[in-house]
Amino acid sequence: MDLLKWFEVRGKSLFYISYSLHRITGLILVLYLVMHLSYLTSLRFGEEIYESFIATTVTPTFLIFDILLVLVGVYHGVNGLRLILHEFGLAYDVRRPILYLSYFLVLVLWLYASYKLYVFIVGV
Amino acid sequence: MAEELHTRKVLEPLGWIFQLLTGLLLAILITFHFFETHLIAHDALAFENVITRLTDPAHKVMYGLLLASVSFHAFNGLRAILLDTEFGARNTKAINILIVLVILGAFIYGLGLLFTF
Numbered sequence: 001m002d003l004l005k006w007f008e009v010r011g012k013s014l015f016y017i018s019y020s021l022h023r024i025t026g027l028i029l030v031l032y033l034v035m036h037l038s039y040l041t042s043l044r045f046g047e048e049i050y051e052s053f054i055a056t057t058v059t060p061t062f063l064i065f066d067i068l069l070v071l072v073g074v075y076h077g078v079n080g081l082r083l084i085l086h087e088f089g090l091a092y093d094v095r096r097p098i099l100y101l102s103y104f105l106v107l108v109l110w111l112y113a114s115y116k117l118y119v120f121i122v123g124v
Numbered sequence: 125m126a127e128e129l130h131t132r133k134v135l136e137p138l139g140w141i142f143q144l145l146t147g148l149l150l151a152i153l154i155t156f157h158f159f160e161t162h163l164i165a166h167d168a169l170a171f172e173n174v175i176t177r178l179t180d181p182a183h184k185v186m187y188g189l190l191l192a193s194v195s196f197h198a199f200n201g202l203r204a205i206l207l208d209t210e211f212g213a214r215n216t217k218a219i220n221i222l223i224v225l226v227i228l229g230a231f232i233y234g235l236g237l238l239f240t241f
Contacts, residue, residue: 003205003209023205026202027202029198030199033194033198033230034230037230037233037234037237040234040237041237043171043174043178043237043241044237044240047171047172050174051170073158080147081151084148113163116162116163117163120162120166
């Protein structure tokens with residue numbers, strides 16, 4: 001199957017691995033979009049149903065999934081912006097440093113958002 | 125660069141350009157949406173606050189734009205992935221039709237939710 005090639009990282013450049021990760025994170029986000037639209041449907045059924053859904057999903061137990069989802073979203077977003085930058089012919093000569101910078105940005109934004117999420121959900 | 129070439133080669137120029145433009149738009153809109161719902165106020169997800177946002181005209185426009193962009197970007201990206209397989213290369217027309225229907229379905233379903241309130 002063609003898709004399994006994305007997981008072959010031996011001997012592949014960091015650019016290729018970034019491409020594989022971009023597609024894998026994209027697929028995860030498509031699944032999340034479908035879940036998000038389904039979850040918003042609970043609003044139609046009134047406050048009680050919606051609040052019981054929130055009481056189940058916005059909890060410390062689900063925090064790990066939220067934090068992983070944020071990593072997926074931040075990676076896809078930052079890597080996507082890097083691709084757009086190069087697509088418009090910008091910073092192509094320094095694409096390797098830009099790639100490292102994008103990974104650093106992903107890490108910083110993910111840690112910041114995770115901390116804020118932790119405070120939001122656990123309420124420290 | 126591998127990632128651009130793979131995706132660009134299977135999409136039409138217009139499909140590729142709109143993928144980039146909606147990507148840019150989503151980076152802004154999703155960051156704003158995430159800040160507003162998770163990072164600013166503790167009660168942002170409370171029922172009455174969600175309804176307040178959904179009934180506010182400015183939010184309606186923003187959510188409509190977000191919905192249109194994300195429906196296109198997500199499923200057009202999925203289309204690129206599918207077309208980049210041997211299966212996709214053999215069934216291009218069927219995949220294109222199916223994805224157009226899914227994009228429209230997601231957008232119309234989301235609009236239905238948006239205009240319920």
